[in-house]
Amino acid sequence: MEEQALTALILRQREAAAAVTILSLSLPNKKRSLQRKKKILYWIAAVSAAFVILAVVLLAVLVPRRFSQNQSQLQSQSINTTVVTTTTFAIITTGRTNAAATSTTTNTNTNTSTNTTEPSPGKILNLSAWELQLPIAGNMSRVAIITPPALNSVSNQFFQPAPAGLSAVDFYTPVTGVTTSDSLNPRTELRQLNQDGSLAFWSYQGSYALQVILTVELFPANVSNGAGGVIVCQLFSAAVINGPEYVVRAYPNFVQLERGSNANGSVDKQVLVPNYTAGQQMKITFSVMNGKLTAAVDIGTTVTTTIDSADDYYFKAGSYCQTQESADNGCKVRIFSIQLYGFPGALAFPPN
Helix, strand or coil, rough: HHHHHHHHHHHHHHHHHHHHHHHHHHHHHHHHHHHHHHHHHHHHHHHHHHHHHHHHHHHHHHHHHHHHHHHHHEEEEEEECCCCCCEEEEECCCCCCCCHHHHCCCEEEEEEEEEECCCCCHHHHHCCCCEECCCCCCCCCCCCECCCCHHHHHCCCCCCEECCCCCCCEEEEEECCCCCCCCCCCEEEEEEEEECCCCECCCCCCEHHHHHHHEEECCCCCCCCCCEEEEEEEEEEEECCCCCCEEEEECCCEEEEECCCCCCCCCEEEEECCCCCCCCCCCEEEEEECEEEEECCCCCCCCEEEEECCEHHHHEEEEEEECCCCCCCCEEEEEEEEECCCCCCCCCCCCC
């Protein structure tokens, strides 16, 4: 028994020694394998880093060059592009009474205009204190109304520069045009604004003036004394329906000052130019001072009248056609200059 146990112990010792020998022989191989793997990973990392560095260098070189090429192309396109100005009409409701109505209405009309060969009316006349009423329908008002700053760049068949060589603006009104809610007659007419863009209303007791240099180029076909004609400027009352209205109305052979809306419905008339012909230039001055209106025409005479104190007033000027007949005809007034006096931002009163 003891011999068998001793033999078994010796065998176990030999097996253990063999195992140790085998293990010791295998360790160097595993170390060498790990070293090879480490070297492979190192080279992979090195190559990857090299590719990354190369990509960064290429991006740094190529991207600015491409950007520069794109900028050059854009500049070239910009130089070779024909500029066409498109103006969108700003439509506002007629009969506004405050600045809020001016600023909050932003609806547009589809009647846009393009003009690339001649200056717009806003480059010829100072229109900063005016809005324009047109004889076409508006979106939120009966007629289209254009306000600054859009008015500075608009030009269309009703409101456009005079023929080449003339520094003036033509106001054309077809007799079949759309009318405002309180009128039977169409107009292409400027309406006075305050400096902030709100509708102007001022006291008859102040000192203010409007001066317009103009010609009447076209009268409606059916015009007789006391009927038809074209109103070229107005001193208008804020009491639109029953308030007084002072106008300069031109006929084919004379010009007169008219005051409407009297208590008995009659119209006061005083001749300013006894002999007038179409195309004849005249300077009209409306001056209000201490409750009196003085209407003067340089080729005619001067008339002074007391104005009604019932309400506040504002100025208008343009082509206000006074007939609905002869559908193929209209009125055209050519304005060379329009100036306001005595208002904030305007010229000093009195006018020259």
